[in-house]
Amino acid sequence: MKQYFELFWAFFRIGGLTFGGGLSMLPMLKYELVEKKNWVTEEELLDCYAIGQCTPGIIAVNTATFVGYKKCGIAGGIFSTLGMVAPSLVIITTIALFLEQFMGNKWLGHALMGVRAVVCALMLNTVLALAKKSLISPLCIVWCVFIFLLAMFTEVPTILLVVMSGVFGILFNGYAKGRKSE
Amino acid sequence: MKELFLLFGEFFKIGLFAVGGGPATLPFLMDLTEKYDWFTMKQLTNMVAISESTPGPLGLNMATYAGVQTMGVFGGAVSTMGLVIPSIVVIILIAKFMEGFSENRFVKAAFWGIRPAVTALIAAAVLGICKVSLFVVGGEQLQPEIKTICLCAVIFGLLQIKKLQKIHPIVWILSAAIIGIVFRF
Numbered sequence: 001m002k003q004y005f006e007l008f009w010a011f012f013r014i015g016g017l018t019f020g021g022g023l024s025m026l027p028m029l030k031y032e033l034v035e036k037k038n039w040v041t042e043e044e045l046l047d048c049y050a051i052g053q054c055t056p057g058i059i060a061v062n063t064a065t066f067v068g069y070k071k072c073g074i075a076g077g078i079f080s081t082l083g084m085v086a087p088s089l090v091i092i093t094t095i096a097l098f099l100e101q102f103m104g105n106k107w108l109g110h111a112l113m114g115v116r117a118v119v120c121a122l123m124l125n126t127v128l129a130l131a132k133k134s135l136i137s138p139l140c141i142v143w144c145v146f147i148f149l150l151a152m153f154t155e156v157p158t159i160l161l162v163v164m165s166g167v168f169g170i171l172f173n174g175y176a177k178g179r180k181s182e
Numbered sequence: 183m184k185e186l187f188l189l190f191g192e193f194f195k196i197g198l199f200a201v202g203g204g205p206a207t208l209p210f211l212m213d214l215t216e217k218y219d220w221f222t223m224k225q226l227t228n229m230v231a232i233s234e235s236t237p238g239p240l241g242l243n244m245a246t247y248a249g250v251q252t253m254g255v256f257g258g259a260v261s262t263m264g265l266v267i268p269s270i271v272v273i274i275l276i277a278k279f280m281e282g283f284s285e286n287r288f289v290k291a292a293f294w295g296i297r298p299a300v301t302a303l304i305a306a307a308v309l310g311i312c313k314v315s316l317f318v319v320g321g322e323q324l325q326p327e328i329k330t331i332c333l334c335a336v337i338f339g340l341l342q343i344k345k346l347q348k349i350h351p352i353v354w355i356l357s358a359a360i361i362g363i364v365f366r367f
Contacts, residue, residue, distance in 0.1 A: 015238050019352050025239070051276060051283060052203075054293050057269030058241035059203035065273040077274050085262055088238035088246050093258045095232055096250035107363055114362020115231045116315040117333035118354045122234065123308040124334075125341045126205055130304060134297035144298035151209065151306035155216075158209045159199045161299060169295020170288055 003072050004079040010037060011064045011083030016091075025060050039071050060084055143168060186260050189220075189252060193245055193264030198272075201293075202300040204240030207265075208307040211248060220252040227314045235355045241265065329367050333358060 010032050018025045026049065033039050040048070045067075052062035061081055068080025102108050135141050147165065150156050192214060200206040208230070215223050229251070233243035242262060249261030276283045283289060316334060318325040337354060340346050361367075 015242075017237060018239075019234070019237055019350070051273070054201070054283075054289060055269070055272050055276065056199055056201050057197050057203075057272065058200075058207070058239050058265065060239035061242065061266050061269045062273050065270050066277055069274050069277045074274055077270060077277075081266055081270055084239070085242060085266060088236075088242040089258060089262055091236050091238060092233070092243050092246040093250050093255055095236065096247050096258065097255070099228075099232070110362045110365075110367045111359040112228065112231060112362070113327070113330055113367035114333065114358035114360070115235055115355055116227060117330045117362075117367075118337055118351075118358040119227075119231045119234050120308075120312045120315050120334045121337035121341060122351055122354065123205070123230075123311065124338055127301065127305045127308050130202075130301040134301045140294070140298040143295065144302045146302075147299040148302035148306055151303050152309070158213055158303060159195065161303060162199050162201060162296060165295045165299035166292040167295070168299075169292040173291035173294040 004075060007068050007071060007076055008079045008083035008086075010039075011068070011080045012086055014064075015060070015084040016087035025063075029063065033067055040067055044070070139172060185253060186257065188218075189249060189257055190260050190264040192218075193249070193261040194268060196245070197265040197268035200241070201296055202304070204242075204244070205304050205307075206300055207241045207244060208311070209303040211244060212307050212310055214248070218252075221248060223310070223314050225251060227311055230311055231315075235352065235359075327367075329365060333361060333367075 014025065014028050014032055018028045029045060030042065034042050034045055045063075048063055048066040048070075049059070051066065052059040055062055061084055064080040064084040065077040069077035072079075131144075135144055143165065147161055150161060151158070196207050196210040200210055211226060211229075212223070214220060215226055221229070226248075229244055229247040233240050233247060236243060242265070245261045245265040246258045250258035253260070280286070312334075313324070316327055316331045318327060337358070
Protein backbone atom coordinates (compact mmCIF):
# COMPACT_ATOMS: atom_id res chain seq x y z
CA MET A 1 0.00 0.00 0.00
CA LYS A 2 2.85 2.32 0.87
CA GLN A 3 4.35 2.04 -2.60
CA TYR A 4 1.03 2.95 -4.25
CA PHE A 5 0.82 6.02 -2.09
CA GLU A 6 4.41 6.87 -2.98
CA LEU A 7 3.59 6.65 -6.69
CA PHE A 8 0.49 8.78 -6.22
CA TRP A 9 2.42 11.42 -4.31
CA ALA A 10 5.33 11.57 -6.77
CA PHE A 11 3.00 12.14 -9.73
CA PHE A 12 0.86 14.50 -7.68
CA ARG A 13 3.94 16.68 -7.21
CA ILE A 14 4.82 16.47 -10.91
CA GLY A 15 1.27 17.33 -11.97
CA GLY A 16 0.96 20.15 -9.47
CA LEU A 17 4.28 21.81 -10.15
CA THR A 18 4.67 21.77 -13.92
CA PHE A 19 2.97 24.00 -16.42
CA GLY A 20 1.86 22.99 -19.88
CA GLY A 21 2.38 19.24 -19.68
CA GLY A 22 3.87 17.10 -22.45
CA LEU A 23 7.42 18.06 -23.28
CA SER A 24 7.70 20.79 -20.67
CA MET A 25 7.24 18.05 -18.07
CA LEU A 26 10.31 16.05 -19.09
CA PRO A 27 12.88 17.79 -16.85
CA MET A 28 10.61 17.39 -13.82
CA LEU A 29 9.92 13.72 -14.65
CA LYS A 30 13.62 13.10 -15.00
CA TYR A 31 14.38 14.73 -11.69
CA GLU A 32 11.64 12.94 -9.73
CA LEU A 33 11.66 9.50 -11.34
CA VAL A 34 15.23 8.98 -12.49
CA GLU A 35 17.41 11.01 -10.17
CA LYS A 36 15.46 11.10 -6.93
CA LYS A 37 13.53 7.81 -6.90
CA ASN A 38 15.50 5.62 -9.27
CA TRP A 39 12.25 4.03 -10.47
CA VAL A 40 13.20 4.06 -14.15
CA THR A 41 16.38 4.72 -16.08
CA GLU A 42 16.63 7.74 -18.34
CA GLU A 43 16.43 5.48 -21.41
CA GLU A 44 13.25 3.86 -20.14
CA LEU A 45 11.76 7.28 -19.52
CA LEU A 46 12.54 8.40 -23.06
CA ASP A 47 11.15 5.14 -24.46
CA CYS A 48 7.97 5.66 -22.57
CA TYR A 49 7.84 9.21 -23.86
CA ALA A 50 8.10 7.89 -27.40
CA ILE A 51 5.24 5.48 -26.70
CA GLY A 52 3.27 8.28 -25.05
CA GLN A 53 3.57 10.29 -28.23
CA CYS A 54 2.38 7.58 -30.56
CA THR A 55 -0.53 6.41 -28.47
CA PRO A 56 -3.75 8.32 -28.02
CA GLY A 57 -4.27 10.49 -24.96
CA ILE A 58 -2.47 13.09 -22.91
CA ILE A 59 1.26 12.41 -22.99
CA ALA A 60 1.71 13.18 -19.29
CA VAL A 61 -1.01 10.68 -18.37
CA ASN A 62 0.43 8.03 -20.67
CA THR A 63 3.84 8.47 -19.08
CA ALA A 64 2.39 8.28 -15.56
CA THR A 65 0.49 5.08 -16.37
CA PHE A 66 3.55 3.52 -17.98
CA VAL A 67 5.95 4.27 -15.12
CA GLY A 68 3.38 3.25 -12.50
CA TYR A 69 2.72 -0.04 -14.31
CA LYS A 70 6.44 -0.80 -14.61
CA LYS A 71 6.88 -0.13 -10.91
CA CYS A 72 3.83 -1.85 -9.34
CA GLY A 73 1.60 -3.40 -12.01
CA ILE A 74 -1.90 -2.33 -12.99
CA ALA A 75 -2.78 -0.78 -9.62
CA GLY A 76 0.48 1.16 -9.80
CA GLY A 77 -0.50 2.53 -13.21
CA ILE A 78 -3.88 3.63 -11.89
CA PHE A 79 -2.48 5.27 -8.74
CA SER A 80 0.17 7.17 -10.71
CA THR A 81 -2.45 8.44 -13.12
CA LEU A 82 -4.74 9.52 -10.30
CA GLY A 83 -1.81 11.39 -8.78
CA MET A 84 -1.19 13.18 -12.08
CA VAL A 85 -4.87 14.03 -12.46
CA ALA A 86 -5.65 15.19 -8.91
CA PRO A 87 -3.91 18.61 -8.91
CA SER A 88 -5.54 19.62 -12.22
CA LEU A 89 -8.91 18.49 -10.97
CA VAL A 90 -8.69 20.49 -7.75
CA ILE A 91 -7.07 23.63 -9.15
CA ILE A 92 -9.15 23.90 -12.29
CA THR A 93 -12.44 23.06 -10.62
CA THR A 94 -11.82 25.79 -8.05
CA ILE A 95 -10.89 28.33 -10.69
CA ALA A 96 -13.75 27.40 -13.00
CA LEU A 97 -16.28 27.71 -10.20
CA PHE A 98 -15.08 31.08 -8.95
CA LEU A 99 -13.83 32.71 -12.11
CA GLU A 100 -17.31 33.02 -13.56
CA GLN A 101 -18.20 35.30 -10.64
CA PHE A 102 -15.20 37.52 -11.29
CA MET A 103 -15.59 37.58 -15.05
CA GLY A 104 -17.24 41.01 -14.84
CA ASN A 105 -14.23 42.44 -13.01
CA LYS A 106 -12.52 45.06 -15.14
CA TRP A 107 -8.94 44.27 -14.08
CA LEU A 108 -9.33 40.55 -14.55
CA GLY A 109 -10.69 41.29 -18.01
CA HIS A 110 -7.60 43.34 -18.91
CA ALA A 111 -5.28 40.65 -17.53
CA LEU A 112 -7.07 37.87 -19.41
CA MET A 113 -6.86 39.79 -22.68
CA GLY A 114 -3.11 40.04 -22.18
CA VAL A 115 -2.89 36.34 -21.35
CA ARG A 116 -4.86 35.49 -24.48
CA ALA A 117 -2.29 37.30 -26.61
CA VAL A 118 0.50 35.15 -25.13
CA VAL A 119 -1.52 31.98 -25.42
CA CYS A 120 -2.01 32.65 -29.13
CA ALA A 121 1.71 33.32 -29.55
CA LEU A 122 2.67 30.17 -27.62
CA MET A 123 0.23 28.04 -29.58
CA LEU A 124 1.33 29.40 -32.94
CA ASN A 125 4.84 28.57 -31.82
CA THR A 126 3.77 25.01 -30.96
CA VAL A 127 2.29 24.65 -34.44
CA LEU A 128 5.54 25.88 -35.97
CA ALA A 129 7.59 23.40 -33.93
CA LEU A 130 5.22 20.56 -34.85
CA ALA A 131 5.37 21.49 -38.52
CA LYS A 132 9.17 21.40 -38.47
CA LYS A 133 9.13 17.92 -36.93
CA SER A 134 6.29 16.34 -38.91
CA LEU A 135 6.60 17.75 -42.42
CA ILE A 136 9.51 15.59 -43.44
CA SER A 137 8.62 14.81 -47.04
CA PRO A 138 6.67 16.44 -49.89
CA LEU A 139 3.90 13.86 -49.49
CA CYS A 140 3.59 14.74 -45.80
CA ILE A 141 3.23 18.41 -46.71
CA VAL A 142 0.54 17.66 -49.27
CA TRP A 143 -1.35 15.53 -46.75
CA CYS A 144 -0.99 18.20 -44.06
CA VAL A 145 -2.44 20.87 -46.37
CA PHE A 146 -5.26 18.53 -47.43
CA ILE A 147 -6.25 17.79 -43.80
CA PHE A 148 -5.91 21.46 -42.89
CA LEU A 149 -8.36 22.46 -45.63
CA LEU A 150 -10.79 19.72 -44.58
CA ALA A 151 -10.56 20.82 -40.94
CA MET A 152 -11.03 24.49 -41.78
CA PHE A 153 -13.76 24.35 -44.39
CA THR A 154 -15.72 21.15 -43.96
CA GLU A 155 -17.67 19.44 -41.22
CA VAL A 156 -15.75 16.14 -41.41
CA PRO A 157 -15.35 14.90 -37.81
CA THR A 158 -11.84 15.07 -36.36
CA ILE A 159 -11.88 11.36 -35.47
CA LEU A 160 -12.44 10.43 -39.11
CA LEU A 161 -9.54 12.65 -40.20
CA VAL A 162 -7.21 10.93 -37.72
CA VAL A 163 -8.28 7.44 -38.82
CA MET A 164 -7.95 8.40 -42.51
CA SER A 165 -4.44 9.65 -41.86
CA GLY A 166 -3.41 6.40 -40.20
CA VAL A 167 -4.65 4.45 -43.20
CA PHE A 168 -2.92 6.92 -45.53
CA GLY A 169 0.32 6.40 -43.61
CA ILE A 170 0.14 2.62 -43.85
CA LEU A 171 -0.66 2.73 -47.57
CA PHE A 172 1.88 5.33 -48.64
CA ASN A 173 4.74 5.12 -46.14
CA GLY A 174 6.36 2.22 -48.02
CA TYR A 175 6.16 4.25 -51.20
CA ALA A 176 7.95 7.21 -49.64
CA LYS A 177 10.61 4.97 -48.12
CA GLY A 178 11.18 3.13 -51.38
CA ARG A 179 11.81 6.40 -53.12
CA LYS A 180 14.22 7.54 -50.47
CA SER A 181 16.36 4.41 -50.77
CA GLU A 182 16.59 4.67 -54.54
CA MET B 183 -27.79 11.63 -15.61
CA LYS B 184 -28.03 11.09 -19.34
CA GLU B 185 -26.05 14.27 -19.91
CA LEU B 186 -23.29 12.96 -17.64
CA PHE B 187 -23.03 9.78 -19.69
CA LEU B 188 -22.89 11.87 -22.84
CA LEU B 189 -20.11 14.00 -21.33
CA PHE B 190 -18.19 10.89 -20.29
CA GLY B 191 -18.66 9.36 -23.73
CA GLU B 192 -17.47 12.44 -25.61
CA PHE B 193 -14.32 12.74 -23.50
CA PHE B 194 -13.71 9.01 -23.70
CA LYS B 195 -13.71 9.41 -27.49
CA ILE B 196 -11.29 12.34 -27.22
CA GLY B 197 -9.00 10.26 -25.01
CA LEU B 198 -9.10 7.47 -27.55
CA PHE B 199 -8.47 9.55 -30.68
CA ALA B 200 -6.47 12.61 -29.64
CA VAL B 201 -3.02 11.47 -30.67
CA GLY B 202 -0.23 13.87 -29.79
CA GLY B 203 -1.11 14.98 -26.29
CA GLY B 204 -2.74 18.11 -24.88
CA PRO B 205 -2.90 20.42 -27.91
CA ALA B 206 -4.34 17.55 -29.97
CA THR B 207 -7.49 17.63 -27.83
CA LEU B 208 -8.19 21.17 -29.00
CA PRO B 209 -9.76 20.30 -32.38
CA PHE B 210 -12.04 17.83 -30.60
CA LEU B 211 -13.12 20.43 -28.05
CA MET B 212 -13.96 22.71 -30.96
CA ASP B 213 -16.11 19.97 -32.45
CA LEU B 214 -17.98 19.95 -29.13
CA THR B 215 -18.80 23.66 -29.34
CA GLU B 216 -20.55 22.96 -32.64
CA LYS B 217 -22.26 19.75 -31.57
CA TYR B 218 -23.62 20.73 -28.13
CA ASP B 219 -24.40 23.95 -26.33
CA TRP B 220 -22.10 22.96 -23.44
CA PHE B 221 -19.75 25.87 -23.91
CA THR B 222 -19.15 28.54 -26.54
CA MET B 223 -16.06 29.26 -28.59
CA LYS B 224 -15.46 32.35 -26.42
CA GLN B 225 -15.56 30.22 -23.28
CA LEU B 226 -13.20 27.76 -24.91
CA THR B 227 -10.60 30.52 -25.41
CA ASN B 228 -10.88 31.36 -21.71
CA MET B 229 -10.42 27.68 -20.90
CA VAL B 230 -7.27 27.53 -23.01
CA ALA B 231 -5.88 30.71 -21.42
CA ILE B 232 -6.58 29.45 -17.88
CA SER B 233 -5.31 25.94 -18.63
CA GLU B 234 -2.04 27.31 -19.99
CA SER B 235 -1.50 29.52 -16.96
CA THR B 236 -2.20 26.96 -14.23
CA PRO B 237 -0.10 23.93 -13.29
CA GLY B 238 -0.90 20.53 -14.73
CA PRO B 239 -1.00 19.09 -18.24
CA LEU B 240 -2.86 21.28 -20.71
CA GLY B 241 -5.14 18.48 -21.92
CA LEU B 242 -6.24 17.50 -18.41
CA ASN B 243 -6.85 21.11 -17.42
CA MET B 244 -8.96 21.76 -20.50
CA ALA B 245 -11.01 18.59 -19.96
CA THR B 246 -11.66 19.41 -16.30
CA TYR B 247 -12.57 22.99 -17.16
CA ALA B 248 -14.91 21.94 -19.95
CA GLY B 249 -16.60 19.43 -17.64
CA VAL B 250 -17.07 21.96 -14.84
CA GLN B 251 -18.34 24.53 -17.33
CA THR B 252 -20.87 22.00 -18.64
CA MET B 253 -22.08 20.25 -15.50
CA GLY B 254 -20.40 21.59 -12.38
CA VAL B 255 -17.92 19.87 -10.09
CA PHE B 256 -19.16 16.39 -10.88
CA GLY B 257 -18.98 17.14 -14.59
CA GLY B 258 -15.30 18.06 -14.22
CA ALA B 259 -14.51 14.73 -12.59
CA VAL B 260 -16.53 12.80 -15.17
CA SER B 261 -14.94 14.44 -18.22
CA THR B 262 -11.46 13.98 -16.80
CA MET B 263 -12.06 10.29 -16.05
CA GLY B 264 -13.46 9.86 -19.54
CA LEU B 265 -10.31 11.37 -21.03
CA VAL B 266 -7.93 9.32 -18.90
CA ILE B 267 -9.45 5.83 -18.98
CA PRO B 268 -8.56 5.04 -22.62
CA SER B 269 -4.96 6.05 -21.88
CA ILE B 270 -4.75 3.74 -18.88
CA VAL B 271 -6.15 0.80 -20.83
CA VAL B 272 -4.11 1.36 -23.99
CA ILE B 273 -0.83 1.98 -22.16
CA ILE B 274 -1.20 -1.03 -19.87
CA LEU B 275 -2.03 -3.26 -22.85
CA ILE B 276 1.01 -1.97 -24.73
CA ALA B 277 3.30 -2.30 -21.71
CA LYS B 278 2.05 -5.83 -21.10
CA PHE B 279 1.77 -7.35 -24.56
CA MET B 280 3.54 -5.26 -27.10
CA GLU B 281 7.27 -5.06 -26.58
CA GLY B 282 8.65 -2.74 -29.19
CA PHE B 283 5.26 -1.25 -30.05
CA SER B 284 6.76 2.02 -31.21
CA GLU B 285 9.23 0.07 -33.40
CA ASN B 286 6.47 -1.87 -35.16
CA ARG B 287 6.44 -1.35 -38.93
CA PHE B 288 2.71 -0.68 -39.19
CA VAL B 289 2.62 1.61 -36.18
CA LYS B 290 5.51 3.60 -37.62
CA ALA B 291 3.81 3.81 -41.03
CA ALA B 292 0.49 4.91 -39.53
CA PHE B 293 2.21 7.63 -37.53
CA TRP B 294 4.09 8.79 -40.59
CA GLY B 295 0.64 9.76 -41.89
CA ILE B 296 -0.95 10.83 -38.60
CA ARG B 297 1.77 13.29 -37.55
CA PRO B 298 1.33 15.77 -40.41
CA ALA B 299 -2.45 15.46 -39.99
CA VAL B 300 -2.20 16.26 -36.28
CA THR B 301 -0.13 19.31 -37.18
CA ALA B 302 -2.87 20.38 -39.58
CA LEU B 303 -5.66 19.74 -37.06
CA ILE B 304 -3.88 21.67 -34.32
CA ALA B 305 -3.07 24.50 -36.76
CA ALA B 306 -6.73 24.80 -37.73
CA ALA B 307 -7.83 24.78 -34.08
CA VAL B 308 -5.21 27.35 -33.10
CA LEU B 309 -6.33 29.66 -35.90
CA GLY B 310 -9.86 29.37 -34.56
CA ILE B 311 -8.65 30.27 -31.07
CA CYS B 312 -6.63 33.19 -32.45
CA LYS B 313 -9.66 34.47 -34.32
CA VAL B 314 -11.78 34.57 -31.17
CA SER B 315 -8.92 35.91 -29.01
CA LEU B 316 -7.58 38.63 -31.28
CA PHE B 317 -10.79 39.88 -32.85
CA VAL B 318 -14.09 41.04 -31.47
CA VAL B 319 -16.68 38.99 -33.28
CA GLY B 320 -19.57 41.41 -33.51
CA GLY B 321 -22.30 40.68 -36.03
CA GLU B 322 -20.88 39.93 -39.44
CA GLN B 323 -17.70 41.91 -39.10
CA LEU B 324 -14.45 41.04 -37.40
CA GLN B 325 -13.11 43.94 -35.34
CA PRO B 326 -9.38 43.53 -34.72
CA GLU B 327 -8.19 44.07 -31.13
CA ILE B 328 -5.14 46.10 -32.07
CA LYS B 329 -3.34 45.98 -28.69
CA THR B 330 -3.78 42.21 -28.29
CA ILE B 331 -2.64 41.53 -31.86
CA CYS B 332 0.48 43.67 -31.36
CA LEU B 333 1.37 41.92 -28.09
CA CYS B 334 0.83 38.53 -29.72
CA ALA B 335 3.06 39.44 -32.66
CA VAL B 336 5.82 40.80 -30.42
CA ILE B 337 5.84 37.71 -28.21
CA PHE B 338 5.72 35.35 -31.18
CA GLY B 339 8.73 37.22 -32.58
CA LEU B 340 10.59 37.00 -29.28
CA LEU B 341 9.85 33.27 -29.09
CA GLN B 342 11.81 32.77 -32.31
CA ILE B 343 15.00 34.00 -30.65
CA LYS B 344 17.00 30.98 -29.51
CA LYS B 345 18.20 32.52 -26.25
CA LEU B 346 14.69 33.40 -25.14
CA GLN B 347 13.30 29.91 -25.74
CA LYS B 348 14.56 28.75 -22.33
CA ILE B 349 12.23 31.20 -20.58
CA HIS B 350 9.38 29.38 -18.88
CA PRO B 351 5.96 29.99 -20.46
CA ILE B 352 4.58 31.10 -17.10
CA VAL B 353 6.95 34.09 -17.22
CA TRP B 354 5.47 35.17 -20.55
CA ILE B 355 1.95 34.65 -19.24
CA LEU B 356 2.50 36.66 -16.05
CA SER B 357 4.17 39.53 -17.90
CA ALA B 358 1.32 39.59 -20.40
CA ALA B 359 -1.25 39.73 -17.60
CA ILE B 360 0.62 42.73 -16.14
CA ILE B 361 0.91 44.40 -19.56
CA GLY B 362 -2.81 43.77 -20.03
CA ILE B 363 -3.65 45.52 -16.75
CA VAL B 364 -1.19 48.40 -17.21
CA PHE B 365 -2.21 49.21 -20.76
CA ARG B 366 -5.92 48.43 -20.19
CA PHE B 367 -6.36 45.82 -22.89
